[in-house]
Amino acid sequence: MIDLLGYGAFFLTIALSYAIIAIGLNVQWGQTGLFNVGVAGFVAIGAYVSGLLTTPLAAGRLGGFDLPIPLGWLAAIAAGALLSYALGWLTIRLRSDYLAITTFGFAVSVQLVALNWESVTGGPFGMGFIPRPFASLAGDPLRFGLANLGLVAALLLAVYLVVERLGASPFGRVLRAIREDEAAAVSLGKDAVRFRLKAFVVGGALMALGGAVQAHFIGFIAPENYLPLMTFQVWAMLIVGGSGNHLGAILGAVLVWGLWALSGSVIGALVPAAEQARAASLQIVLIGVALCVILLLRPRGILGERRTVSRHLGPGAARPDDTKSEA
Structure with a gap:
């Protein structure tokens, strides 16, 4: 029973760290319509920046400053925001397909740098010695897992409250207006490029934070953790849960x-060890099937975005075309 609870805590901690990343993608895509397929790159930036700053000097790697974990997380947020701003400033005016190509290239570049800059990142051998929260409890797996689960859950709650507040603000309403009809928003005097860039920065910072949280919980990172497969996983989480709804991103x-x-x-358990590498591709197939089923039964995901026609009608009011699309 104790082992089962310990595994449950481990599972939920990883899932909630992915929820932070999915919320970041939801800010970009669900609320603004920015098609980012370089999620893994922003997650890797956060993981490596926080890891480099917090690993002990005894690790024998350039950049080990042995800083406290909270400072590493703050640095990860800053690095994610800064790189998102730089990339967005260059590409945010591009159409969705070109933006997707650019962000994908960015993610591949980050993964290749992590793979080849061995003196800093550890290269293909990865980066170890990353400090873990509540390391003093590591001898008791259950207490260690529950303590980390509580920390990540509290962090996710803080992120959720911030983005919910942001989405309900005038800034959030402008983002949705740009997503629905950019020309109309511009005609009302809104600088679409500036608002899209801000949303891109917020999303990138949250993805980097999620990457840093994962790195410190596991204690080890490697370039193979940030392949395009991670981007596919996060997109699947958002689509299954419901794009445009932060609770949906968490559920997904x-x-x-x-x-x-x-x-x-x-x-x-069922496949021989020699065939497990080939059989692992079935995981992608299962998620693809789940996506198809969800899109057929719930086109907007399990907890799709609630459309608001007017503040006087309330969030549950549906537009005429919404009822047709659900039929």
Whole structure:
């Protein structure tokens, strides 16, 4: 029973860290319509920046400053925001397909730098010695897992409250207006490029934070953790849960990560060790099937965005075309 609770705490901690990343993507895509397929790159930036700043000097790697974990997380947020601003300033005016190509190239570049800059990142051998929160409890897996779960849950709650407040503000309403009809928003005097750039920066910063949280919980990172597959996973989480709804992003993260972990366990138990690498591709197939089922049954995801026609009608009021699309 204790082992089961410990695994449950581990599972939920990873799932909630993915939820932070999915919320970042939701700010970019769900609220603003920015098609970012370089999620893994921003997550890797946060993980490596926080890892480099907080690893002890005894690790024998350039950049180990042995700083406290909260400072590493703040640095990860700053690095994610700064790189998002630089990339967005160059590409945010591009159409969605060109923006997707650019962000994908960015993610591949980050992964290649992490793979080849061995003196800083550890290269293909990865980066270890990353300090873990509540390390003094590591001898008790259950207490260690529950303490980390509480920390990540509190952090996710803070992120959720901030983005919800941001979405309900005039800034959030402008983002949705740009997503729905950019020409109309511009005709009303809104600088669409500036607002889209701000949303891109907020989303990138949250993705970097999620990457830093994962790095410190696991204690080890490697370039192979940030392949394009991670981007696919996060997009699946957002679509399954419901694009445009932050609660949907959280739910989707838990469900998709649960499906991924369950399918991995089944493959490990039923498939011979020599064939497990090939059989692992079935995990992607399962998530693809789940996406198809969700899109057929719930086109907007399990918790789709609630459309608001007017503040006087309330968030539950549907537009005429909404009822047709759900039919």
